[in-house]
Amino acid sequence: MAEIAIKGVAKQFGDFTALHSVDLTIADQEFMVLLGASGCGKTTLLRIIAGLETPSQGEVWIGDRRVDHLPPRERGIAMVFQNYAVFPHLTVFENIAFGLRMAKLPQAEVTRRVTRTAELMHIEQLLKRYSGELSGGQRQRVAVARALAMEPDVILMDEPLSNLDALLRLEMRAELKGVLAESKTTTIYVTHDQVEAMSLADRISVMNGGYIVQADRPTQVYRNPAARFVGSFIGNPPMNFLPAKGAGDGRWHVAGQVFDGPKVAAAEFAIRPEDLHPSEHGLDAEVRVVEPLGPHTLVTAEVAGQPFRAVLESDRAISPGDVIPLAPIPDRIRWFDPDTHKAIQ
Numbered sequence: 001m002a003e004i005a006i007k008g009v010a011k012q013f014g015d016f017t018a019l020h021s022v023d024l025t026i027a028d029q030e031f032m033v034l035l036g037a038s039g040c041g042k043t044t045l046l047r048i049i050a051g052l053e054t055p056s057q058g059e060v061w062i063g064d065r066r067v068d069h070l071p072p073r074e075r076g077i078a079m080v081f082q083n084y085a086v087f088p089h090l091t092v093f094e095n096i097a098f099g100l101r102m103a104k105l106p107q108a109e110v111t112r113r114v115t116r117t118a119e120l121m122h123i124e125q126l127l128k129r130y131s132g133e134l135s136g137g138q139r140q141r142v143a144v145a146r147a148l149a150m151e152p153d154v155i156l157m158d159e160p161l162s163n164l165d166a167l168l169r170l171e172m173r174a175e176l177k178g179v180l181a182e183s184k185t186t187t188i189y190v191t192h193d194q195v196e197a198m199s200l201a202d203r204i205s206v207m208n209g210g211y212i213v214q215a216d217r218p219t220q221v222y223r224n225p226a227a228r229f230v231g232s233f234i235g236n237p238p239m240n241f242l243p244a245k246g247a248g249d250g251r252w253h254v255a256g257q258v259f260d261g262p263k264v265a266a267a268e269f270a271i272r273p274e275d276l277h278p279s280e281h282g283l284d285a286e287v288r289v290v291e292p293l294g295p296h297t298l299v300t301a302e303v304a305g306q307p308f309r310a311v312l313e314s315d316r317a318i319s320p321g322d323v324i325p326l327a328p329i330p331d332r333i334r335w336f337d338p339d340t341h342k343a344i345q
């Protein structure tokens with residue numbers, strides 16, 4: 001059982017707070033992605049779980065053991081990093097066997113585990129090669145095989161695909177997902193790539209400025225952002241936001257249109273670019289740029305002087321300078337508190 005519980009974990013570097021009292025529970029065998037922009041604290045949190053960094057405050061639990069005072073090797077964790085530290089002067093076999101030899105496992109067990117994980121990662125034909133001769137993608141597979149060979153309860157990965165080219169990334173992404181599901185480990189995976197996060201995660205923890213803003217399933221994070229930041233960070237292009245005026249009766253005036261919304265004093269209107277369609281009545285969008293993307297067309301416009309984007313079916317002729325009414329799909333409209341920036345349910 002490798003449930004991970006992070007309880008009130010904070011980290012200060014001098015005067016700078018990299019993490020503010022983070023609470024997060026990751027279920028046994030769950031694939032959790034930490035997602036956020038550069039500097040939001042993802043790596044710091046991962047390094048605290050790994051034992052490479054001590055928290056200024058709080059506790060880390062793996063299963064029923066409190067581990068934040070234990071050295072990394074006693075935590076039952078394996079790690080795969082961006083620069084994957086594969087030793088070029090060792091064969092692939094010895095690279096994968098490295099941790100097993102350190103743990104003084106018998107030779108037969110070393111061979112069994114190296115062979116099994118090499119097969120899993122489709123590198124069994126490379127076992128005798130020196131790692132210095134391998135391509136980036138092959139080396140990445142060796143790094144993952146080495147982590148899996150430890151049969152850890154927990155695997156931590158920090159941007160493991162970021163050194164690969166786009167095509168290889170896509171291929172490795174699908175492969176990792178399959179392999180990690182099969183290996184039944186609990187995985188924490190750090191990335192700033194939202195597509196990678198959406199495609200891999202059971203749950204995504206969206207981080208901003210040392211806080212976890214939302215931890216939820218990818219569809220929830222996408223459809224029901226808990227905060228304005230999540231809507232503006234996830235989605236390409238991100239959510240559109242418009243000011244709204246209401247009298248507290250649940251009727252909201254947004255760019256000359258009226259919508260039903262929450263019965264509160266102040267709210268901001270939000271809609272995803274793909275949740276709009278051209279209609280007789282809608283938000284008047286003054287088109288600035290039209291980008292055909294194949295199946296869809298990305299329209300960059302202004303609504304009531306605010307930047308606004310729509311992803312529309314590509315069969316419509318739209319040109320810069322056109323004013324097109326865009327109707328939001330009613331049940332896709334979201335509302336945020338203009339002061340706290342939290343979603344209004």
Ligand code: ATP
Pocket residue numbers: 013016018036037038039040041042043044045192
């Ligand atoms: P990236 O995607 O760029 O790796 P990240 O979200 O992983 O970013 P962290 O590496 O966790 O971010 O860093 C969080 C903040 O803490 C950053 O502002 C960083 O400059 C700061 N920080 C990290 N390590 C140290 C350190 N050893 N000393 C001082 N500040 C640090």
